[in-house]
Amino acid sequence: MAESHLSLRLARTWRSFVKPSICNRCLQTRRTLASQASAPQGQRDAELEEASSLGGAPDAGSGSPVRDFDPLKVPRSRKRQLVPSRYQFRSPKYYRGPLHPHQPPPPSDPASREFVPGPFSTPRLEQTYHNIIAPDFMTMCYQHTPPGFRAPQKGARLRPWIGDSPYFRNRPLRGPRGGDVLRLLRKPITFRNIPMIERVTVHSFVKGALSGGSGYIHVAGMALQAITNHRVMTHEARTNEANWGIIKGKTVSMTVDLKGEDMYHFLGKLINVVLPRIKDWNGVRATTGDNSGNLTFGLDPESVATFPEIETNYDAYPGKMIPGLHITIHTTATCDKDARLLLQQVGIPFYGKVVD
Amino acid sequence: MAPRSRGAKRIADALGFSTPKNHVCLSCRQSLALTRPQRGYASAATAKATVEAPPITQLSPDGPEASPVPQPIFTIKAGVVLSRPPLITPDPHPFETAYYLYQRRLNERLVLPFTQYFYYKRGTPAFEQWRTKRQARGGAATRDIGKYNAYTDEAWNDEVLEGDETGAPSKIVEQLIADEGRAEEFTGTGDPKFAGLKRRTEADEKNDQRSLERSLSRTLYLLVKNKKVAGQSQDESDFWKFPSGTIIGHEGLKQAAQRILFSSLGENMNTFFVGNHPVGHYVARFASPRPGPPPQMTTETSKASDSALLKQEVAQQPDQHPSLVNGEKTFFMKARIMAGQPSLAASQDQDIEDFRWLSKDEIEKAVHPDYWVKVKNMLATQ
Amino acid sequence: MASALRPVLRPTHLASLPTSTSTTTYICQSCRHARLLRRPKRPYTFTQLVTLSDGSAFTIRTTSPVPVYRSTRDTRNSPLWNPTSKELLNVEDDEAGRLAGFRARFGTGFDTAKEARKEAEMESDNISNTPASPTAANAEAAKEPTFEDEQNMFEEDDMNLLDLISSFGQENTQQETQSPQPKKGGKK
Numbered sequence: 001m002a003e004s005h006l007s008l009r010l011a012r013t014w015r016s017f018v019k020p021s022i023c024n025r026c027l028q029t030r031r032t033l034a035s036q037a038s039a040p041q042g043q044r045d046a047e048l049e050e051a052s053s054l055g056g057a058p059d060a061g062s063g064s065p066v067r068d069f070d071p072l073k074v075p076r077s078r079k080r081q082l083v084p085s086r087y088q089f090r091s092p093k094y095y096r097g098p099l100h101p102h103q104p105p106p107p108s109d110p111a112s113r114e115f116v117p118g119p120f121s122t123p124r125l126e127q128t129y130h131n132i133i134a135p136d137f138m139t140m141c142y143q144h145t146p147p148g149f150r151a152p153q154k155g156a157r158l159r160p161w162i163g164d165s166p167y168f169r170n171r172p173l174r175g176p177r178g179g180d181v182l183r184l185l186r187k188p189i190t191f192r193n194i195p196m197i198e199r200v201t202v203h204s205f206v207k208g209a210l211s212g213g214s215g216y217i218h219v220a221g222m223a224l225q226a227i228t229n230h231r232v233m234t235h236e237a238r239t240n241e242a243n244w245g246i247i248k249g250k251t252v253s254m255t256v257d258l259k260g261e262d263m264y265h266f267l268g269k270l271i272n273v274v275l276p277r278i279k280d281w282n283g284v285r286a287t288t289g290d291n292s293g294n295l296t297f298g299l300d301p302e303s304v305a306t307f308p309e310i311e312t313n314y315d316a317y318p319g320k321m322i323p324g325l326h327i328t329i330h331t332t333a334t335c336d337k338d339a340r341l342l343l344q345q346v347g348i349p350f351y352g353k354v355v356d
Numbered sequence: 357m358a359p360r361s362r363g364a365k366r367i368a369d370a371l372g373f374s375t376p377k378n379h380v381c382l383s384c385r386q387s388l389a390l391t392r393p394q395r396g397y398a399s400a401a402t403a404k405a406t407v408e409a410p411p412i413t414q415l416s417p418d419g420p421e422a423s424p425v426p427q428p429i430f431t432i433k434a435g436v437v438l439s440r441p442p443l444i445t446p447d448p449h450p451f452e453t454a455y456y457l458y459q460r461r462l463n464e465r466l467v468l469p470f471t472q473y474f475y476y477k478r479g480t481p482a483f484e485q486w487r488t489k490r491q492a493r494g495g496a497a498t499r500d501i502g503k504y505n506a507y508t509d510e511a512w513n514d515e516v517l518e519g520d521e522t523g524a525p526s527k528i529v530e531q532l533i534a535d536e537g538r539a540e541e542f543t544g545t546g547d548p549k550f551a552g553l554k555r556r557t558e559a560d561e562k563n564d565q566r567s568l569e570r571s572l573s574r575t576l577y578l579l580v581k582n583k584k585v586a587g588q589s590q591d592e593s594d595f596w597k598f599p600s601g602t603i604i605g606h607e608g609l610k611q612a613a614q615r616i617l618f619s620s621l622g623e624n625m626n627t628f629f630v631g632n633h634p635v636g637h638y639v640a641r642f643a644s645p646r647p648g649p650p651p652q653m654t655t656e657t658s659k660a661s662d663s664a665l666l667k668q669e670v671a672q673q674p675d676q677h678p679s680l681v682n683g684e685k686t687f688f689m690k691a692r693i694m695a696g697q698p699s700l701a702a703s704q705d706q707d708i709e710d711f712r713w714l715s716k717d718e719i720e721k722a723v724h725p726d727y728w729v730k731v732k733n734m735l736a737t738q
Numbered sequence: 739m740a741s742a743l744r745p746v747l748r749p750t751h752l753a754s755l756p757t758s759t760s761t762t763t764y765i766c767q768s769c770r771h772a773r774l775l776r777r778p779k780r781p782y783t784f785t786q787l788v789t790l791s792d793g794s795a796f797t798i799r800t801t802s803p804v805p806v807y808r809s810t811r812d813t814r815n816s817p818l819w820n821p822t823s824k825e826l827l828n829v830e831d832d833e834a835g836r837l838a839g840f841r842a843r844f845g846t847g848f849d850t851a852k853e854a855r856k857e858a859e860m861e862s863d864n865i866s867n868t869p870a871s872p873t874a875a876n877a878e879a880a881k882e883p884t885f886e887d888e889q890n891m892f893e894e895d896d897m898n899l900l901d902l903i904s905s906f907g908q909e910n911t912q913q914e915t916q917s918p919q920p921k922k923g924g925k926k
Contacts, residue, residue, distance in 0.1 A: 066518050067518070067519070069517065069518075071513050071515070071517075072510060072513055075510075091775070092775070093774065093775060094772035094773060094774055094775065095772065095773045095775055096772045096773075097770070097772075104775055110462060112775075113775040113776070113777050114775055114776070114777070114778060115466065116466075116778055116780070117459045117460075117462045117463040117466060117467075118459050119456070119459065120456055120459050120460050120463065120783070120785075120799055121456060121785070121797065121798075121799060122445070122448065122452065123798070124445055124796045124797075124798075127445050127446070130738075131441070131442055131575070131736060131738045132441045132442070135736055136630050136631075136690075136692075139630045139631040139633065139635055139690050140630055140631040141631075142631060142633045144633055225781050225801065226781075226801045226802070229780075229781060229783050229799060229800065229801055230780070230781070231779050231780065231781065261799070262799070265798045265799050265800070268796070268798060269788070269798055269800070271813065272788070272790065272809075272812050272813050273788065273807075273809050273812050275813075276811055276812050276813050276815075276816035276818065276819065277811045277812075281818070282818070283818065308786075308788070308800065308802060308804075308807045309800055309801050309802040312475070312802045312803075312804050313474070313475050313802075316474055316475070347813060347819070349818050349819070445796070463783075466777075467780050467781075467782050467783070468779055468780060468781060468782060469782065470782040470803070471782070472803070475802070475803050476803075486803070497782060497784070497803065498782075498783075498784050498785065499784070499785065499805060500784075500785040525797070528785060528797070529787060529795075529797065532785065532786070532787045532797075532805040532806055533787070533805070533806060535805040536804075536805045536806040538806070542789075553795055
């Protein structure tokens with residue numbers, strides 16, 4: 001191995017010594033510029049097909065084998081069924097540890113029991129975000145620095161313990177000034193960190209379930225599932241709270257976490273159809289937010305009833321049992337101002353005093 | 357690394373041609389040396405300073421004469437990249453269509469079955485209608501997967517054949533409307549089927565590049581063609597450009613862009629300037645120095661106080677506008693059009709011959725290649 | 739090896755895609771028994787065509803089996819999303835003509851033009867020419883593109899109206915100088 005390396009290296013250095021006129025960079029650029037037509041022909045991978053199978057078939061005439069192919073012909077003409085144990089794979093129902101010979105396939109495998117089929121559409125809101133909102137956001141939040149500019153160096157955000165005390169040695173850094181919350185830093189917006197909507201949490205606290213039995217929970221679960229296309233996750237009370245009638249261990253609320261396609265469909269539906277129908281609504285209060293770019297607003301039961309899914313069979317839900325909602329929109333923005341700007345562009349109106 | 361090869365490397369080092377720098381030829385090294393200083397801010401600043409003219413405010417009459425090397429003087433111009441965002445979603449790639457259909461059919465096999473009695477009460481006319489339509493679909497509850505039943509023995513046959521249009525969005529929409537049975541309500545004033553869902557307009561058919569209703573799924577940009585000026589070469593007036601104009605006095609880029617847009621193309625436009633910063637710039641160097649733009653008087657749209665201030669300044673510094681300039685720098689501001697249309701008749705300057713609304717790939721053909729290189733990265737692909 | 743030096747052409751994760759689907763099965767590290775692999779429970783979903791009040795339409799995934807949802811009240815005809823739309827707002831009480839004067843003085847040309855056109859349209863009820871934009875991708879608030887393509891008919895007779903309005907505004911300029919400058923864009 002070492003000898004071959006040595007000889008190769010010597011040969012290469014010798015070659016470059018003899019013919020120093022052309023370097024690798026030049027070769028690359030020359031190929032792309034001058035001999036564009038001839039060089040890639042030889043370089044092209046022989047296994048790559050020239051024609052795409054997705055376009056129209058080149059020879060799809062009426063009598064061609066492409067048109068006449070019937071995938072069901074051979075299986076239907078078969079006298080006996082194939083042996084299922086040889087031709088069908090069944091994922092094991094149980095996971096029996098890493099040393100078991102029969103391992104389940106990973107969840108990304110369609111044969112896995114835990115497989116969830118992928119996106120079924122490209123949501124309109126997502127395309128709007130990528131085509132219109134994100135470029136505009138970057139232009140709006142761009143911060144220009146002149147060429148020679150160097151940002152002033154800031155000290156560490158957490159101070160060390162300084163003093164003669166022997167207890168200060170190797171002690172963890174002091175907490176943040178003025179409180180115990182270290183807020184997120186806002187970095188300048190570039191094309192890499194344009195804020196986007198990460199996930200949406202729909203939460204419903206079912207007050208009626210405290211006294212009215214489990215019917216409220218079931219109805220709220222069905223309503224949330226109809227709205228969000230997801231099975232809900234229920235939550236039990238963790239402590240007793242006598243004033244509010246909360247008993248420890250009793251199911252009181254439910255959440256749905258939405259991501260990706262479902263999230264965009266839910267938001268599109270919410271913004272375009274549901275929010276405009278709320279009576280005397282000024283928008284989301286501008287004071288909302290947790291200082292890290294996650295904004296929350298609520299819907300009352302009457303507004304929840306105007307979701308198209310609930311409206312179509314409103315009779316199926318007992319009228320008094322339709323829940324109210326809290327909708328938390330988690331964005332990748334690190335401050336509420338950016339998140340509000342993003343959601344304004346998406347189409348959620350804000351009103352009132354602005355707190356940053 | 358083996359000791360022997362390390363020794364070889366040392367020999368090569370001693371000979372002086374094993375370092376990576378020596379693999380680069382002279383022309384490449386020059387180009388590398390040109391690009392490298394941009395890494396350091398300070399060196400970039402010095403490099404910039406040699407190239408760029410000092411700001412106009414600091415140009416004193418004895419400034420250029422005092423320096424030994426005459427620095428190039430540029431006219432600063434503001435340009436407007438006025439765009440109409442896409443109005444409809446783009447047509448999906450055939451692969452997307454095929455993939456989504458595959459996923460939906462896979463989902464049909466894996467998802468919980470549809471609870472039809474929750475939505476349709478048994479024995480009602482709505483239920484009977486639903487059932488007959490479902491049977492016509494081959495038993496599938498959903499309408500976007502074609503004739504496919506996931507609960508039969510032949511459910512494995514989920515791939516569509518060549519030329520099958522089952523997964524196409526237009527086909528799905530057609531199916532949905534047919535299922536609803538109120539198709540005539542989509543027909544607008546015109547004749548064609550589902551006029552409300554048309555994705556191509558008359559402007560598309562006629563390729564009316566002045567219309568804003570063309571290419572609904574693309575971002576359209578406003579380009580103008582200037583009238584021929586006497587001292588201009590042929591190819592300069594032949595190519596299309598974004599609307600631009602010289603900055604007057606102390607006005608900012610945004611104000612200048614707004615003024616230029618309205619004065620050159622009329623005020624019948626509702627526009628929104630995105631941000632206060634330029635999104636791109638274009639530097640044109642003239643082959644020979646040309647007379648710069650004359651110190652223009654303000655247009656009638658600007659305020660009286662501003663014009664008074666400007667006149668005062670112009671009177672104070674008559675040499676501020678150099679007689680000869682070596683080029684011009686255009687800074688482009690991004691703007692969106694909400695409503696309206698530019699009109700040549702309403703323009704005040706009357707120096708624009710024609711305007712067009714073009715998408716990115718049409719712009720490439722319409723503008724000068726050098727202009728395109730500078731401009732292409734600020735345009736949206738879609 | 740060589741794979742480490744190969745440039746990565748594909749991002750490790752597309753930001754728009756869901757990063758991971760939440761696993762429904764709790765992975766117990768310490769337990770020794772066989773663990774049931776649960777099939778995730780997901781409700782059945784349909785594709786639905788949502789038609790907004792201006793004729794634009796888009797498809798969504800939903801649990802409801804209704805093929806087409808026709809909306810009567812949505813972002814296209816709600817005054818909260820269309821703050822500049824004159825049809826949706828109540829008629830502003832402009833008895834002294836001060837608002838018109840203010841617009842003539844401080845507004846952009848489009849505002850005054852719009853005002854004049856509205857009045858011109860009062861007499862001649864022309865047909866609505868809203869572009870039917872199916873699956874409209876423009877979801878931004880207050881960015882309602884209603885394109886006028888009759889800019890040529892606008893010039894002659896409306897200029898007189900424009901002059902009238904602007905000259906009307908010039909009379910009472912003293913009060914309006916204190917008024918703040920109107921914001922140009924809907925956003926900051």
